[in-house]
Amino acid sequence: MAAFPTTRMRRMRANDWSRRLMRENTLTPNDLIWTLVVSDTANPTEPVASMPGVERLSVKAAADAARRARDLGIPAIAVFPHLDPSLKDENGREADNPDGLVAQAIKAMKDAAPEVGIICDVALDPFTDHGHDGLMEDGVILNDASVERLCSQALMQAASGCDVVAPSDMMDGRIGAIRGALDSEGFQDTLIMSYAAKYASAFYGPYRDAIGSAKALQGDKKTYQMDPANSDEAIREVALDIDEGADMVMVKPGLPYLDIVARLKATFEMPTYAFQVSGEYAMIQAASQNGWIDGERAMMESLLAFKRAGADGILSYFAPKAAELLND
Template sequence: MPQFPNTRLRRLRQHDWVRRLVRETTLTPDDLIWTLVVSDSADPTEPVPSMPGIERLSVKAAAAAAKEAERLGIPAIAIFPHVDPGKKDETGSEGLNPDGLVASAVKAMKDAAPGVGIVCDVALDPFTTHGHDGVLKNGQVLNDETIERLQEQSVIYAQAGCDVIAPSDMMDGRIGKIRAALEEAGQADTLILSYAAKYASAFYGPYRDAIGSAKALSGDKKTYQMDPGNSQEALREVAMDIEEGADMLMVKPGLPYLDIVARVKMEFGMPTYAFQVSGEYAMIEAASSNGWIDGERVMMESLMAFKRAGADGVLTYFAPRAARVLNG
């Protein structure tokens, strides 16, 4: 091991130019996927109370956001729907509407900025009256019946122009079934970004507020999302999703599960993404607004942490703000 004084590590830290020259991990706009909520409200924008600075966007406003992503160099946007409560039912049938909110938003965004990738969350919770990610019967989320609906939902989104299908439901076997449905529908080039290791986390609260499912949720999601204490199980989930045809992998939430991000990337070498979820965003914003932290520096430091852990990119509500910082 090199010894002091022959080795002085501070020599490599004394000037900005040398710090940049020897930096091991870098972050650019290419590493960002902008997460945003689209709404069927008549209002162009609606603030999300638990996420300061985040708004639900109309289809027209979402199209403008796609143009902004193009200008900032953000390669992709992940969209999450907020639909009128009157359109929700027990089985989430509005999620299968080919003329519904998601399909309309995808078409408008692709027309506005064809070069920006669109990632579509595939799950039923934004569309169900009970707030669960699947078909609920006698208090139990049914695996196979849910998958049938997810297959149909995925094909509708792909036909609308969605580039990446991102199943977030954590039903067993859904990646293989969705891949088969896409192939049969002539959508073989559609990518699948699997929520391969999605934990039953307390960090999702503000998101449920944003999509309008927080008050509706009956019970919890522990029978299908992963136990926070498990890491070996995450590797099994990932291995199954790869075998079934996933093109890319996701770990969700992000910061509390950096060890999982690192293990997944090291074990499989697949394109791996972390989701900096709503609770992570809200904590940073709340502390920043109270003057307890430097919000911009913490934002950038947290994004760098994902890259350092091995993530190829980050889904984050901070994407446009971070891109502006990175673009100077």
């Protein structure tokens, strides 16, 4: 490359048209997956105090959200449940209830907007009274017994019309077991989006408020979620999930782990997604509400960063707001 003054990098930045011509990455509504919480509340909506702008939605309101996603051009919605505490127990009995909240929400959303993909979380934490993603015995999270429950949960979701099951539990071997269970019951076309590199992060706090597991959680999740210090371990986790039948892989959280997103995409060349989690959302919203940052610019910059790192799409609570701006 020729040196200054022959090369002047600012020349191409001087005008909007030239900046657009050399832009390396773009963000569109097609890159967004709307993450929302559906609740068994009698109210149409309930605000989540730690996530300004996010509400728990009734089944009817979730169906309306599906129509809104369709109209905004958002391809898919990721659904997370908030249950009345009386429905929770140590085994997460509601997780595979074919008449339960999740099944009702899937059916209502698919009826409202069948062209919008529905992604369902496969984990037990919204359904257990101890707040963990698997079954617990004497303070130990059981792997193989948990996987059996997760297979039953995934089958219920597929039977209800879910397009993508997304195991977020981080139990060993669950992708292969779920793939086998789905295939054996005739759901060979149901996709699996694996939370393949999910870290034991401090950024999940507002989400646990949203689904009602924060106060119930006993201990932490470090025995099954990944150590934030590790990168090579993510390679091994993703390789195993791909071998077991995952169609897509995900990194969670998002912005603190852009290096992991980039490394996984370069290594495996698989459809790779990032989850902009509740803590990331809440920080941007809080700073915006306090006038410390331009909230819309920060939102769009953060979403574009995922694309720059190599993500094929982003799960985000910002999805509808971002899609509105992109469409304008």
